[in-house]
Amino acid sequence: MTAAAQTVPTASGRALADAATVVRWCDELAAVSQDDGRITRVYLSPEHARANAVVDGWMRDAGLETWQDAAGNLHGRVAGATPDAPVLLLGSHLDTVVDAGRYDGVVGVLMAIRTVARVTAAGPLPVALEVVAFSDEEGTRFGKALLGSSAVAGVWDEGWWDLEDGDGVTLRDAFTAFGLDPERVGEAAVRPERLVGYLEAHIEQGPWLERAGQALGVVTSIASARRFAVEAVGEARHAGGTPYERRHDALLTAAEAALAVERICRAEQHVGTVGTMTVEPGAVNVVPGLARFSVDLRGEFDEGRDRVWETIVAAFDEIAARRGVTVTPTEVHRAPAVFCAPRLTAAVRAGIVATGETDPAELFSRAGHDAMSLGLVTDVAMLFLRNPDGISHHPDEFVSEDDVALGLDALAVAVERVADDLAARS
Known part of the structure; x- marks a missing residue:
């Protein structure tokens, strides 16, 4: 190989098969919408419940133990090698803006499911792996973003209960109508001392990876x-x-x-x-x-x-x-700005390098993510996937199946690297 030659990133056969599943699942979830002909799925709606039920089935098929928490977030878990194994969270969100694309948030949840199934196929890791499908990242219904992940981070604000949607329904009343108990929302909070960190895969909502000619990128901080x-x-x-x-x-x-x-x-x-x-x-x-x-x-x-x-x-x-x-x-x-943890970003970078990309792009995320809430209680890192033209919050939002496959390989290596580093320190 000459000095000018470069390795072309290539996905594994397992990742290609899983990517086809992830893209098919994205298409199926796109049909779970309150609006005909466009994707709209908001917090504490019938579509929220339907999406949770559908994804719950995919989690259980992948071998995850599932539950819905006190704020309506869906969780799936594979236990670690020991009962007291610390927890590595992976996830993103299932809610959307009005007239959304089909990949924002969703692709990160579904990639996390396939990644957990892949890395635990040979047996449990030194960490428990938990996928969280957050219920309200966008804030479309009540005007307050990150409600789902705020509950998980234990930073729920009692003042939010009086928020109203466009029909005058309060957040408190919507909780009750959904079958949740507002008085128990605190039970959704994780125990920070048990966490290893949080990893989130997400489409880039800008054009920088496309301009760099790279499928994947390492997020350094969030706006x-x-x-x-x-x-x-x-x-x-x-x-x-x-x-x-x-x-x-x-x-x-x-x-x-x-x-x-x-x-x-x-x-x-x-x-x-x-x-x-x-x-x-x-x-x-x-x-x-x-x-x-x-x-x-x-x-x-x-x-x-x-x-x-x-x-x-x-x-x-x-x-x-x-x-x-x-x-x-x-x-x-x-x-506040959230800066990704060096040890976790190193794991994400190692994952991208393992696909054949020798110099992964580093990006500052101008869009907000659930990692902002989790960053209040644990270390976080993010993997971005190329989004042609950078368009998002729009039906033309896109990520290719090939890029999803590369992302799956990278995320699997990142999870394994985190687990290996923990075992080495133990």
């Missing part, structure tokens, strides 16, 4: 995030009779504020998105008196994120003063 609900209060007046100098237009204030978010974040190399906007009174011949919009702000580090937000707030204040409108942001979500 620091803050979300805000912003209200702009102006004055509703007659559209024909009110001259421009007398207008206090809430919609134009919100529109200018949205452009300021983009301008500032591009300049500061952060990611800011205004994803929703509503206007009242919403009449064609009335100057808008009220506008509500969202801001989603993400960065690699908490300090930079907060500094950029202060710059955005200053811009909001200037726009509001100039237009005679009051702009009030209210924070609705905050998540």
Whole structure:
């Protein structure tokens, strides 16, 4: 082999067969949706229950002992070599956004199932392996992300019980209707002292692996995030009779504020998105008196994120003063940056190298993941799979069967490396 030659990553025969199963399962779960013709599966819905039942069957067929926890997350477990063996968690989520793709979250859960079956086929490992299919990562129904993994991490906030969905159903009432007891949600929490760590495989929700020409990547950290609900209060007046100098237009204030978010974040190399906007009174011949919009702000580090937000707030204040409108942001979500543990990322990197990729790509995840919650109680690491064009939260989201196969080989090696390292330290 010449110095310029490279080994082409190649999946094992076992991985190719398992990848075909994983992709078929993704297609089957895509049919579990509350909407005809598109994928929508939200927390504590009939579709949540159906998805759990389907995946529970696949877990049991793979030899895992299964249960649903007090927050509606589905678990599957293979015991370790000893009764007191520590636990390595693997998983992702089964819920979706509205009109979703079929791989976000789901592929990580299904890869974890096949990986556990593969690495325990010859007998138990020095660690117990537990797959967690988290029930609410997206926050689609109640507007609060990471509910399922927050319960598992033991950081449930009692203030969340009053959150309401679009129909006015509270989280507490939805729990009860689903058959869960709100008073027992704390029972979903894991025991941190028993954990070795958490590994999550996930499609990349951006174009960086495709640009690098690599199927798999090692995640170094997960975005620091803050979300805000912003209200702009102006004055509703007659559209024909009110001259421009007398207008206090809430919609134009919100529109200018949205452009300021983009301008500032591009300049500061952060990611800011205004994803929703509503206007009242919403009449064609009335100057808008009220506008509500969202801001989603993400960065690699908490300090930079907060500094950029202060710059955005200053811009909001200037726009509001100039237009005679009051702009009030209210924070609705905050998540610190999570940095992946070196010993676990080394295991993930070893797994990718084992497929034939000599220099695995390292990526900062701009999207949030359940690993953010688990990072509060144990070490975490993530494996990204290439997503052509980087499109996600959209029906065109995709990962190839060949890349899934490579990911399965890499994840199996990573799990075995973690187990071997634990045995060596014992």
